[in-house]
Structure formats: C-alpha cells, structure tokens
Amino acid sequence: MNSTLNSAQLHFNNLQQQILRAAVNTIVPADSELNVPGAGDTLIFADIVASIGARHSEINTALTALHETSVQQWQLAFEQLNSVQQLQLVHECQQAMPEQIWSLISVTFECYYRDDRVMQSLDMDARPAFPQGFEVDQGDWSLLDPVKKRAPFYRPT
C-alpha cells in the first residue's frame, strides 16, 4: 500500500485521489439545510486537485499519514471510515503534522469559498471583484464631530 503513496510523484494516483476526496469532504461536508455542497463535490474537488501545485509534497505526506493511521487504528482505508472516525483522524494528524494538514485545509478553503453555489449561499456575488467593484456606504460622518472639537495634541518641538 505504501508504495502507491510515493511522495515523489507529481500527480495523485487513484488511491491518493480517493483519500484526498474523503479528507476534503471531512473538512467541509455538505449541508442540506444550507443547500451547500461539500468540498468533495465534483466541481470543487476538481478545482482543489488543479490548485494544489507547489503544495503537492506536503499534501501527499498528509494523505499518507491519514491512510497509514487509519489502517493502523481501524484496519480500514481512510475513505472507508465513517465521518466521525475520519474527522477524528484529521484532528490527530493535525496535531502530529500541523504544516502538512494546514496545506490540505488551506487549499480546501481556497477552492470551496470561490464556488458559485457557496458564494451565493453567503449572499456574495459569484464574480471577480474587478471590474464591477462594490458599493460601500459613506457612513455617518457626524460621528467625527466630537473629535473635530479636540484641540491639537501633537507635541511641539
């Protein structure tokens, strides 16, 4: 099994992709009440795989740890565990290898929170900021009135 989780590989093989998908779905699961997908959703997952880039080695180390710990503790592959067990293992590995798990989590958040469905669920426009920009209220400038009444307080030299 370990031989198929070679950290020198530039792309994830099928087994690695299965673990990765299960891991990102554990980190951000779907929520039917909010009507949002999990991070393992087909579109989001494809974005995650495409966005890993320079983090490949760290994330592969994290996946290897998830897999090996799972086999060691439960005699099952990570993706075969139930969601409670999977989350427990993610937390255990987070303690053991914080940088690698942080890379996994950061790429998950990065791609999840730019998905159209997720952004719309947050009342965000599913578009780049430029060129349309955003409206920002001027606000109540009378709030500054008491400060305007203060005497200068910079130190003379």
Next chain:
Amino acid sequence: MNEQTVDVLIVGAGASGAAAAWSLADTHMHIVCLEQGDWPDPAHYPSTGRDAEARGQADFSVSPNRRQLPADYPINEDNSPIKVANYNGVGGGTVLYAGHFPRFHPSDFRVKSLDGVADDWPIDYATLEPFYQQSEQLTGVSGLAGDPAYPPKQPQMPPLPLGEPGQALGRGFNQLNWHWWPSDSAIATEAYNGRAPCINLGACISGCAQGAKASTDITFWPEAIRRGVELRSGCRVREITVDKNGMASGAIYYDADGAEHFIGAHVVIMASNGIGTPRILLNSRSTAFPDGLANSSGRVGKNLMFHPYAAINGIFDRPLATYKGPHDSIWSQQFYETDTSRGFLRGYTFEATRGMGPMGTALTGLAQGKLALGPDHHRDFRRLFNRITGMVAICEDFPELHNQVTLDPVLTDSNGIPAPKIDYTLSDNSIKMLDHAVARAEEVLRAAGAQEVFSTAPLAQGGWHLMGTARMGVDARSSVVNEWGRSHDVKNLFIIDGSIFVTSAGVNPTCTIQALALYIADQIKNRLETLFD
C-alpha cells in the same frame, strides 16, 4: 561586459527611486534606473479573477520567500520573529502596500531630545514639509484636513468611505473619548491625474486593478520616463564599483538572461529598500572598502527597524460588509505620543482594517480556534464571515545595533549573489507597547459592540517597513549618510530609501520615504556645482 557611462545611476524603481528620478529629470542629465523586477501588469492583478484570495498567498504574497518569483531574492529570516514583506518590480513595495500615507509627526524627528531614546534626526519636520506636500500632490492623497493629531495639512481628495466597519469602530472610539480620524490614503476617491477613483475592490495589498491606488509605476514613473529617464527592468545589481580615488564608478549587474554587464556612472543613488541597499553595499567590497562600501562607520546593515504590528479583531453579531472596500479606513493616534505612565516610550497608531474575504475568514477562524472542521464548520463560518473587523497597531521601533542585515554565508539568489540574513529581536519597549495596544484595542472593540476579541502580536508576516540600515547623521563615525543623503565615505554615492531613517516613528513610512527622496534630489540639484566637495 558592455560599458556605458551615465550621469546618474539609480538602483531600484520603488517609492524612493521613482521620486528621485522624477525630480532629477529636471536636470536633463542622462539618468538610468536599474530594477531587478519587471513592470507589474494590472490586467492580471488578483482582483481580476475568482482566485484573488488564493493568489494573495501565492504569486502576490508579500513574502518574497513564499512568492519565489524570478525577480525575488531569498532572505534568511530564521532568526527574526518578523518576516520581510516586499515586492521586487517597478513600483516596489507600493504595488503591494495598503496605501496608508501618513506623514511623520514633528516629535518623530526629535525622540532623543524629547524622550531620551535613540537619536534625533539631522533634519526636522519643517525641512521635510514642502517635500511632504510635493509627495502628496504627486501621489494624490485622500483624507480630511483638521486632524488634531497633526500640524495642518490638506489632502487632495475626500476621505475613503467609513462603511459599516468604520462606523462601528468610530462609535467605539467616541464612547471612550479617544482620537480617531479618516486615514490619509494614497487611494483616489475621485479621478486624479489620469487615475480612476476607487471602486472598493478590497484587494489593495495584491495590486489595484482599477489604478486607484497610487503605486509609483503609475504615478512618478510614466512622467519621469516621458521626461527622459531610462528605466531598465530585469536588471539585478550585484555590486557598486569604485575607482582608484574611492569614488563610485558604476555598477555590475545581471540582465534577465543572467548576462553580466557594467554601467558607469558619475553619481550613484541607492534606492533598493532597507534590506536591498545594505545587501548591495555589503557585497561591494574592495581594497578601499574591505567591509563593504560606505561602511567606515560599521553601520551599514545595523539598526534594522521594522514596525512591530499587532492585529486585533472583534467578532460582531451583525453583518458589516467587511470584505468590500479598501483596507484603509480610519486610524487613531490616541496613544501616539509618549506618556511614561504607560511603561514604555513613544507610541503607536491604530489602523482599522475593515475585514476579510471568505477564505481569509476561514483560515483566520481556524488559526484562532473559532472555526470547526466537519459538521459544525458551516455554523461557525456563518458566525464569523462578514462579521469580523478590527485594527492593527503599528508600533514605533527603536534602532538597536544587534538588529541587523548581513550577507548569508551560504544562501544566494539565482545570480549567485549572497542573500541577506536578518537578525532581529523585539525590544522590551516594543513588547510592552504591543501588550498595551492589544489591551486598548480590545477596549475599543468591546465598546464598538464586539462579542469576542482575538489578537496576534507580533504579526509574523508584518515586516512591510524596512528602515535604519544605513542611517542618516552628521557624525561620520555613527552614520552612513549625511543630512542630505550623501555617503560620508563616497562623495558621489547617495542613499534615499528607508535605510537612512534614524528612527521609525509609529506610522507607515512611504510618504516620508518619498519626501526624503524628493528632498535629497532637490539637494543634489541645488548643489550640482559643489556636489562632490
């Protein structure tokens, strides 16, 4: 090696190099600027895509060690709790800064006389004031006249909008009867000198695609080039050379293909920031200058100052539209001037920061232990997103000889030039100031209605301001340049960037860096006939 001799060679095309080039263009001298990076391309700034937040942590990260672009040189910063932030390209740090554009205060130039610490500057506020005005006029500053924390000054444009976060914090400051004011910002709120007004993209520190934020690639440089200055991008200087009389004779540099060149110059101006300038000077060793160029005082690379930052945020119980709008908003200088009862000398500025996008919210929430993974993730996230706002405290740092830039004995850049190595520790004064700032910020956030408050101090990736490593002074034994920027040792070598700061003040330095560069360029123009005496 190609050989060419120009009148003036400027090394670095950031805030100071651009300002000096613009000013010296008046002389019609042959001026060449070498810049190791390229021109930024606003059409590809992160805010033009859906991956803006991710790119802010990657190719538009403020950390050169994270970006690792061809123009970047590595920095050994293992021995520093504060990591360097910069941008290597035309515009320099102004491409990735937030746009805060405060002046120093009069007291900042007199800290030894007033408070008995560090040193006084050899120049004062009044000397720089006309150049502050010039810097602001050319940059285009939004703000509001009448700030009681400052001598009178007049911004060019109305202030940036308060928005919901600014209003919330303004109410908090008012409840405590503390000072606050709209920030002076290098962000156009109206059309200004060909620049479009801000449309609240919210990604100022990843480059402004709108062109509302003044970075010198779109302010000083186009006009300097129109007036005859030559800017060569992709040219990395290895060392400044000297002639048999101990005068600077030019520079050896590498072009983007790695080919080595020499350019001769009658005047050399260093404008490579508080890390890059000492790096090049220390790497410019010769028989006449065995410890590095202009370093008879031993002060090149010493006295490195950052501004230790604290970031303090509150979680509110209502949406505040925190991801919309520029980072700049309001500031407070309630704790700027010295009050010895606080247990430290000098002070700091609070700068409100509006908020974060969804990715930033999620990562911050996780790092702060306020965001779950798994089934509770969505509940926690919705409690945080669009509801976190706060401020940073930018603390005055003091010059200390042990805080320094040296050349790393092993690490090099892609041209084989030794990388800079940073050794830096927080002073006791800075630690006390950070603690004070965190406690006061929590008070104001609670007064503003925050339900929870969390903080980070010092901010590790907060080394935006690089100062003090080739300081200005009248005594050649303890300073590198004189009171008008000329090297004590090499009479045709000038330094104009943050390296020459004597002290750091408790505000962002860009306005002062540009004002100093304009002042020194003005001195050069006025002293041309006796420049090398």
